[in-house]
Amino acid sequence: MKKVMFSVCLAGALLAFSSCRSSKNVMPQASLAGEWNIVELNGTAVVPAPGQEFPFIGINADNGNVYGNTSCNRIMGTVALNGKPGEIDLSSLGSTRMACPDMTLEQNILAALKQVNRYQQIDDKNVALCASKRPVIILQRKDETTVSLNDLNGKWMVREVYGAAVPDTLETQPFMEFDVAAKKLHGNAGCNTINGGIQTDENNAAAIAFPQVISTMMACPDMKLESNILKALNEVKSFGKLQNGGIGFYSAENALLLVLER
Incomplete structure (x- = not known):
C-alpha cells in the first residue's frame, strides 16, 4: 500500500513540476477564490495526525482575506487578487498558537507557504503553489457544501474563541x-x-447575526473567556461548516471568531 501511495504522489509531483516551469494554463488570481484542500x-x-483536521486554505473573492487550517491552528491574512496572473505572495499569513500532539505537518505547511511566489493551474480541480519553478504545495478545490440554517439546530459546545482553545478543565463548559x-439562542x-435572537438574511444562506444577546450578572473568578464569547457573538456576520463536522462563526472580514462542535 505504501509503495502505491508513493507512486501516485510522485506522479502528482511530476505533473506539478512541469506546470510550474510552464507559462501555459495561467489562470487569473480571482480564480483562486474559494476553499482548497x-x-x-x-x-x-x-x-x-490522528484526531487533527485536514489542512485547507480559503480565499475570499470580495476582499482577498485568506483563512484556513494547517491541521492544528487556524491561519489568516490577506492577498491581493488584482496582480499579475501566476504570481502570489502568501509569506505574511499569521496563525493561532494552539499546541497539538503532532506539529510536524503544520510546521512544514507554514514553511512552504512562506516560500510561495507563484501558482499554476494543473487541471479543473488542482493548483500548484510554487517557490519559483518548484511546486511546494498542491491544492485541490473543496467540494462545495450547502449551508443551511437548520444545521445549527440543537446544542453545540464552544471549542474555540478567537483562535484560542476553550480549556476542557472548566467547571462549566460554554455551550450554545x-x-x-423560534430564532432564539440560549446557552452559557x-x-x-x-x-438572544437569531437574525438571518433570506438572500444569503450563510448570513447570521445575534443581536441583543443578554446574560445574567453572576460574578466568577475569571470572566475573560465569557467576555470574549460575548464580544465574538456581537461580531458574527456569517457561519459555515468545518471539515471536522463543527460550525464556524465568522466576522464581516471573514475572520474565524468561534468554533462549535456537537
Missing part, C-alpha cells in the same frame, strides 16, 4: 443551543447564562 506537500501526500424555528458563556 492541501493534498500534497513537497511531493508527498498530506496525511494529518439554537432554536431555529462559561459563567453566566446567555439568551
Whole structure:
C-alpha cells in the first residue's frame, strides 16, 4: 500500500513540476477564490495526525482575506487578487498558537507557504503553489457544501474563541443551543447564562447575526473567556461548516471568531 501511495504522489509531483516551469494554463488570481484542500506537500501526500483536521486554505473573492487550517491552528491574512496572473505572495499569513500532539505537518505547511511566489493551474480541480519553478504545495478545490440554517439546530459546545482553545478543565463548559424555528439562542458563556435572537438574511444562506444577546450578572473568578464569547457573538456576520463536522462563526472580514462542535 505504501509503495502505491508513493507512486501516485510522485506522479502528482511530476505533473506539478512541469506546470510550474510552464507559462501555459495561467489562470487569473480571482480564480483562486474559494476553499482548497492541501493534498500534497513537497511531493508527498498530506496525511494529518490522528484526531487533527485536514489542512485547507480559503480565499475570499470580495476582499482577498485568506483563512484556513494547517491541521492544528487556524491561519489568516490577506492577498491581493488584482496582480499579475501566476504570481502570489502568501509569506505574511499569521496563525493561532494552539499546541497539538503532532506539529510536524503544520510546521512544514507554514514553511512552504512562506516560500510561495507563484501558482499554476494543473487541471479543473488542482493548483500548484510554487517557490519559483518548484511546486511546494498542491491544492485541490473543496467540494462545495450547502449551508443551511437548520444545521445549527440543537446544542453545540464552544471549542474555540478567537483562535484560542476553550480549556476542557472548566467547571462549566460554554455551550450554545439554537432554536431555529423560534430564532432564539440560549446557552452559557462559561459563567453566566446567555439568551438572544437569531437574525438571518433570506438572500444569503450563510448570513447570521445575534443581536441583543443578554446574560445574567453572576460574578466568577475569571470572566475573560465569557467576555470574549460575548464580544465574538456581537461580531458574527456569517457561519459555515468545518471539515471536522463543527460550525464556524465568522466576522464581516471573514475572520474565524468561534468554533462549535456537537
